[in-house]
Amino acid sequence: MRILIDEEKLSFEKAWEVMYNTFSYTNHTVLPEALEKWSVDLIGKLLPRHLELIYHVNHIYIGQLQKKFPGDGEKISRMSLIEESFPKKVRMAYLSIVCSHTVNGVAALHSQLLKETIFKEFHELYPGKLQNKTNGVTPRRWIHCCNPDLSELLSDTLGGIDEWVTSLDNLHQLVPYATDSNFIQKFIEIKKKNKARLQKWVKEHTGFDIPLDALYDV
Numbered sequence: 001m002r003i004l005i006d007e008e009k010l011s012f013e014k015a016w017e018v019m020y021n022t023f024s025y026t027n028h029t030v031l032p033e034a035l036e037k038w039s040v041d042l043i044g045k046l047l048p049r050h051l052e053l054i055y056h057v058n059h060i061y062i063g064q065l066q067k068k069f070p071g072d073g074e075k076i077s078r079m080s081l082i083e084e085s086f087p088k089k090v091r092m093a094y095l096s097i098v099c100s101h102t103v104n105g106v107a108a109l110h111s112q113l114l115k116e117t118i119f120k121e122f123h124e125l126y127p128g129k130l131q132n133k134t135n136g137v138t139p140r141r142w143i144h145c146c147n148p149d150l151s152e153l154l155s156d157t158l159g160g161i162d163e164w165v166t167s168l169d170n171l172h173q174l175v176p177y178a179t180d181s182n183f184i185q186k187f188i189e190i191k192k193k194n195k196a197r198l199q200k201w202v203k204e205h206t207g208f209d210i211p212l213d214a215l216y217d218v
Contacts, residue, residue: 001053012056025096025103026133030113037089040082054090058082061098068125079121097122097129106135140165149190157183 105111
C-alpha cells in the first residue's frame with residue numbers, strides 16, 4: 001500500500017482494493033504464542049510510514065467493528081490490530097487476516113481448528129474467508145506431468161494410469177517389484193536419463209558440468 005499510495009499516487013481506497021485482491025494469508029500454526037507481534041516502537045523507528053498506514057487501516061477496521069458489535073469494547077479490543085500492552089504491539093496475524101482476501105490453513109484439521117480457536121471471532125466476522133488449502137503436491141503433477149518416463153513405468157507395471165494417479169495407495173502394489181531385476185533396471189535407467197536431461201540443462205544455462213554418477217538433491 002505504501003508503494004501504491006506514495007510512489008504510484010493511487011488513492012487509499014484504490015490502493016486497498018489492489019492490495020486486498022492480490023494477497024491471501026497462509027497460516028501454519030494454531031499456537032497463539034507462535035503468532036508474531038511486532039513492537040509499535042520498533043516499527044515506528046524503522047518504518048514510520050508503514051506504522052502510519054497500519055494505524056489508518058486499524059482506524060477504519062475498528063470503525064467497522066464498532067458498527068458490527070456496538071458497545072462490546074472487550075471484543076473490539078481483542079480483535080484490534082494493535083495490542084494495548086506494554087509495550088504496544090502490532091498483531092501481525094490479525095493484520096494479515098484483515099488485509100487479505102482469503103485466509104487458509106494447510107490441512108483440513110488445521111483449518112477447522114483455526115475457525116474454532118484462535119481465529120474464531122474472525123471466522124464469525126468474515127464468513128467464508130477462512131478456507132483450507134492442503135499443503136503439498138499431487139501425484140499427477142509431481143510424477144505424471146514432471147516425470148513422464150517414471151509415470152509410464154508405473155502405469156505399465158500396475159495396469160494403467162488410473163491405477164495409481166487417482167488412487168496413490170495403489171503404489172503399495174509396487175512392493176513385490178522391489179526385488180524384480182527387470183523393474184529395477186528400468187527404474188535406474190529412467191533416473192539416469194533424467195539426470196542426463198538435468199546435466200544438459202545445467203551446462204546450457206551455467207556452463208558447469210555436473211557428474212551423472214552422483215546423488216542429486218535438487
